[in-house]
Amino acid sequence: MSKRKNEDMNVRNTATKEYGKKVTVRVQKVKKSHIKQKLVFFTVLAVCLVILAVFSDHLCPYDPYAQDLSSALQAPSLAHPMGTDTYGRDMLSRVISGARASIFSTFILVAVISIFGTIVGVGCGYYGGIMDSVMMRISDVCLAFPGLVFAMAIAAILGGGIQNAIIALAVISWPKYSRIARSQTLALKNEPYIHAAILSGDSSLQIMLRHVFPNMLGPVLVTAMLDIGTMMMELAGLSFLGLGAQIPMAEWGSMMSSGRSMIQTYPWVVLSPGIAIFVSVVIFNLLGDTVRDYLDPKNREAF
């Protein structure tokens, strides 16, 4: 519906940009190497975060679940750089250990929705017909369904837990990808090389795998990269409401939720996980923006 108008507008925007292309070719060449540097830099930062998540067990200075009531709610010090929480657990260890829960679940979520959405979108766009209309109506329903309420309903059915939060968010976010893939496929379907492939006797599956999917990689990758930050915040939000990670699991959203009443007296209990979320979202957003600029310089935008 409104999505289609958006696409129309995009086409128009690109057209006007093509128009000024001659002037900007040289500028773009200079910028490309600059973007490459940025890309390397942010990739390194993101990889550092992932390494932190993978080796969190070995990097924690203390056991993130070991309670020590005698040292509860200590202010940040050399022994505990981020202080301790109500049960005397070391905040730094909990934040590091929370990186695993937050980053891995976000990666799984984004991978699932982008792969599933793309397959559905390509299939719908390629075959068209009844399946196409039915899938698009289903995606309308998924889009109309309020995300958080759906997640809560899922939590009510399956019980809380981070897997269920992932399922809930996946159900409401895949249509975005299927719409991108579908509109791209519709545009590709009339390309001469697709017709040539059909004439030379390739099966539909072969055509989709060999000619359609590779063209989908760019836009889907960019959307997925930009989605990581958003999804990380949404997952943390669900955990904050008690619908994602369950206590005592170290997860940033639920850590903030359990510390929120102490923001006045012991601010570090809330601030440390909050800043951890903020920093990782910033890194993944910057990486996503750079990937977009790198793959699609025509569509460059602020930051």
Place this chain on the structure above:
Amino acid sequence: MRKYVIKRILQLIPILFAITFLSYGMMRIAGSDVVTQKMENTGGVVSEETLDAAREQLGLDKPFLTQYFVWLGKLLRGNMGNSYVSGFPVFDTFVSKLPATLLLTVTSILLTIVISIPLGILSAVKQNTVVDYLIRLCSFIGNSLPNFFVSLLLMYFLAIRLRIFPVIAKDVSLKSVAIPAITLAIAMSAKYLRQVRATVLDELSKDYVAGAKARGVKFSVTLWKSIMKAALVTIITLLMLSVGNLLGGTAIVESIFMWDGVGKMAVDAISMRDYPIIQAYVMWMAIIYVLVNLLTDLSYRFLDPRIRLGGVKQ
């Protein structure tokens, strides 16, 4: 035009049908029903006969499909039933929660417009200057902060430290709506700023701007008369989508601030398994979604006559 509007409203029917069915089905799979839930809450031991009687009274002993169609029939006659928990009519409960959500929606949207449009234009006009970088930095930070973190920070600084606003909303007033509205406005403004900037930049690079300059038209005239008009299409799309989301109530922000709106009602209803309320809420969301989409498309037509409604097929 009229035909198009009617067609779009007719499209609402299958979507509503699917959504109500889905939510009905989901709640059924959930297992424990409202009767068990209620009895567990009272804490006493209740005989199976009493439970069955209560189920019969609520119509929960009938097969799922029968229940669904009975509910649908009642709905068509304008009866949404009573809340299982409070016993009050669903419609009245729902209407009583609306003003709070409406106030939050209106204030946060107004704040967003006031922040994002002038700053977005400023950032585009002063492209690649310190002002631009500063505005873009703020927008980037706003985009990367989860709203529950923002609300906690605002609560800490504005309510606890500076004591300007109440920590938790006691009533539906401008003073208590301030922090929740600012929280929502920060996230939305950050998003809109980028869009406004990109659109204005795009317009600035067009030939008519150079033409107007060559003819000696003042830049401010070009900006407000031509560029703004073009930018409005983008802004209105975004605003409409946000209004839709906000009218559905923002569960996180509403429950952090104890803001007694539709979103909090849905959260409470789900934890209590109060089906009639959940149904009403889901219907409300679906209607908003379709209406918002329709209004957006109509406003396109109004702002940019080149866009044909329901016309071009891909």
